[in-house]
Amino acid sequence: MTSAFWPAIWAELLKARRSWLPLVSLAAFAVGTGMGGLFMFILQDVQRARSLGLLGAKAQLGGGEPDWSGYFSLLAQIIAVGGLLIFGLIVIWSFGREFSDRTVADLLALPTARSTIVAAKLAVTVAWCLLLSLLVFGLGLVIGAGLRLPGWSAGVALGGLARLLAIAAMTVLLAWTFGLVASIARGYLVAVGAMFLMVFLAQIIAALGYGQFFPWSVPALYSGVAGQQRAPVGPLGVALVVLVGTTSALGAARWWRNADHTR
Numbered sequence: 001m002t003s004a005f006w007p008a009i010w011a012e013l014l015k016a017r018r019s020w021l022p023l024v025s026l027a028a029f030a031v032g033t034g035m036g037g038l039f040m041f042i043l044q045d046v047q048r049a050r051s052l053g054l055l056g057a058k059a060q061l062g063g064g065e066p067d068w069s070g071y072f073s074l075l076a077q078i079i080a081v082g083g084l085l086i087f088g089l090i091v092i093w094s095f096g097r098e099f100s101d102r103t104v105a106d107l108l109a110l111p112t113a114r115s116t117i118v119a120a121k122l123a124v125t126v127a128w129c130l131l132l133s134l135l136v137f138g139l140g141l142v143i144g145a146g147l148r149l150p151g152w153s154a155g156v157a158l159g160g161l162a163r164l165l166a167i168a169a170m171t172v173l174l175a176w177t178f179g180l181v182a183s184i185a186r187g188y189l190v191a192v193g194a195m196f197l198m199v200f201l202a203q204i205i206a207a208l209g210y211g212q213f214f215p216w217s218v219p220a221l222y223s224g225v226a227g228q229q230r231a232p233v234g235p236l237g238v239a240l241v242v243l244v245g246t247t248s249a250l251g252a253a254r255w256w257r258n259a260d261h262t263r
Contacts, residue, residue: 076160076223078136
C-alpha cells in the first residue's frame, strides 16, 4: 500500500460527494426495497390489496411467502438484478467521467502511480456498492417490522444479510468489467452499451439453462430469480465471477499504466 493511496481515495470520495450519482443510487435502491415491501403487503392479503386498488381484479401473483425469509430472498433478487445496473453505472461513472470531463490529463499529471489511481477507484466503488447493499438490508428490516412479517429470528436475519452481501460482492466484481470498457472507450457510452448487453445475455443464457457457466448470470441464479429458493451455483460459477472481476481490475490497471492519454 503506497502513501499516495489514501489521498487518492480521498480525491475519489470528493468527486462522488459533488456528484448526483450517490443520491440517485440511494433513491433507486430505496424505491426497490419499498416495492419489495409493497409486494409483501400484497401477498399478506391479496383480497385486501385488490380492495385498496393495489392489484387489478385479473392480476395474478407468482410464488413467494409473506414472511421474513421471503422478504430477504426478494431483497437479494433486487441486489442481483438491479445491482448489476446500478453498480455498473457507479463503476462506469468512476472511470468514464475522467474522459468525458477532460480531467484525465490533469489527473495523470499528479505524482501518483496510475495503478494507485485505479486501485482507489475500485476501492471506492466497492465501498459505495456495499454500503448501498447494507442500506437495502437496514431499510428492509424497518419495512418488514412495520408489516409485522412472521418468521423472524436472528439466524434468518444473519442468513439473509450474508446472502445479500455475497450477491453484492459478486455483482461488484462483475461491474468492474464496465470500468475497463469505459477506460478503453474513453467515456461512458460504449460501457453503458456493454452493460445492457451483459444484462440481456444473462437473462437469455440463464433461461437456456447455462447460467452457471456465464458469470453475469450467477448472482441472479444464486438469489433465486429463476424461481427456486436458491438455484444451484457450483464453485465453477463463483470462480468465473472472481476470474472476471480480477481480470477486469488487472486489465484496467494495465491499460491506465500503458495507454497514451494525450488524446
